[in-house]
Amino acid sequence: MNDDRSRTLYDRALSVMPGGVNSAVRAAIEPYPFFVSRGDGGHVIDADGNRLIDWVMGLGPLLLGHDLPNRVEAEIQRAASQGPMYGTPTEVEVDLAEFVVRHVPSVEKIRFVNSGTEATVSAVRLARGTTGRNKIVIMQGGYHGAQESTLVEGDAQRPSPSSAGIPQSFAKHTLPVPFNDEAAINTVFDEHGDDIAGVMVEPILANYGIVHPEDGYLQFLREITAEYGSLLIFDEVITGFRVGGLGCAQSHFDVTPDITTFGKIVGGGFPVGAIGGRAELIEQFAPTGDVFQAGTFSGHPVTMAAGLETLSFAAQADVYDHVNDLGDQLRSGLADILEDQAPQYTVVGRDSMFKVVFTRDGPASEALAAEGACESGCRQRPGCARYETCPKNASDVMDAETARWRRIFWGKMRDQGVFLSQNQFESQFVSYAHTEADVEETLEAYKHAL
């Protein structure tokens, strides 16, 4: 695959941008990322003219793919042509807020911001501000953007900053625990219960290989936070308007968080974030409350129009049926391929998210055939032949063959014209623009690359 132009561009980029990129993960593709010149349905065309099936979809925001339906594109163009923004409210903000409130069970009021990071920063401040407490519980391997309160690693006994530039005196207020581990949650609440402002969790760990919650885990988090007067914060920046359709993951799992953060899809491909929840909580934000929150670009008319038209289109057309159906085809096709070629690996994901985690020590294919396994992605089902070895938390994913995934497998897929996310950890996404032919071509490529 010729990539002369991408190499030349990256050479220029290295002179003027750290690592040649504007977001750290983009440089994970080695020796250099390819530069995209344009999108085309479910494909991207790179700077050298190579055409790749795109399962990365902007790392999550693109529910409809690269070719927007005419009515969505027309509304975005209309909003942009009326002048970019004003610093005063516009109708479309109210329309999008009403749409989200109508569809997402826990959201009575919402504040729009400009990125998922800004949403989680504001949610943490809101949780601390309304409870008067300091500590935030997070999941190891959970991702909540590039922010001080969550770039914390280690465990609840020894939390430490995972980035330079964050004082230990901040990090000590963050308590990381393993996902799917009720005992660890009980321990932090025993020790710190009266100082825990909130538990922040992705309902499905979606930035770390995709890990499904065990049955009852999210309900358990709901109950223990309520018992201690802490807030349950669902970070639905990835799962929002993807898992569970317009009701988001919280409606799928039937658990009602106090606060939800959004991003990605809700801006229809433009920069966005949002914090939603019960009215009396969200009203603690300024100007009605004491928790300061503001932004020059917040509720940007072009973003609001893109988000509203994308979601209205999804409400009226067969968007979720299409993406979830192709997701099922991908996951069950992958499960069949793995049974023959790599029974130790695990297919994960649900709805329009999918991934193969290169787990070690999986069951033999005879055991899979005899006992049956989750057919359409790991569901943490105790009777499944894979149950003992499928990933339950971030350290299980970390123990997988991550180097093989990134250094060997990713390149073999790209050479066959399939663009997967850059490492073992990031999720992959089906869009409305993808077709059954894209699925078949992708499954063929997996057969050759695994």
Ligand SMILES: *Cc1c(COP(=O)(O)O)cnc(C)c1O
């Ligand atoms: C992407 C993501 C974020 C950060 O959003 P940005 O828009 O990149 O700042 C936060 N939380 C989750 C779950 C995400 O997937």
